[in-house]
Amino acid sequence: MPYRVLMTAVLVAHFAFLAYVVLGGFLTWRWPRAIWFHLAAVVWGVLVVAASLECPLTWAEDWARRRAGEAPLAGGFIDTYVENVIYPPQYLHEVRALCALVVLASWAGGYAAWRRRRQVRR
Structure with missing residues (x-):
C-alpha cells in the first residue's frame, strides 16, 4: 500500500514537472529570476527527450511499481501516460513544436515584462 501511494505521488510530481517545463516560463512575467529555474527544467526536458x-522520476516510479508488485513502465513516462493518451502518436513532432513555441512565447513575454520594469525604474 505505501508503495502505491509513493507511485501516485511520483506520477503527480512527474505531471507537475512536465507542466512546469511547458508553462513555467510564464512565471517569469511576474518573477524574472524564475527564468533560471525554468531554463534548467527545459534543458533537462530536452536532454531526456533528445x-x-x-528521468529520475521515471526511475523512482519504476522502483515503487516493482515494490508494489507491478511491472515497470513499458517505455517511459511520456510513452505511457502522455503519448496516445493526450495526443495521437502521429502528432509527436507537432506537439513538440507547439511546446517549444509555448516556451519561447513565455520567455519572450517574460523578457518584455522585464524590459518594461527596467524602463519604469529609470
Whole structure:
C-alpha cells in the first residue's frame, strides 16, 4: 500500500514537472529570476527527450511499481501516460513544436515584462 501511494505521488510530481517545463516560463512575467529555474527544467526536458536519458522520476516510479508488485513502465513516462493518451502518436513532432513555441512565447513575454520594469525604474 505505501508503495502505491509513493507511485501516485511520483506520477503527480512527474505531471507537475512536465507542466512546469511547458508553462513555467510564464512565471517569469511576474518573477524574472524564475527564468533560471525554468531554463534548467527545459534543458533537462530536452536532454531526456533528445538523448534518451532516463528521468529520475521515471526511475523512482519504476522502483515503487516493482515494490508494489507491478511491472515497470513499458517505455517511459511520456510513452505511457502522455503519448496516445493526450495526443495521437502521429502528432509527436507537432506537439513538440507547439511546446517549444509555448516556451519561447513565455520567455519572450517574460523578457518584455522585464524590459518594461527596467524602463519604469529609470
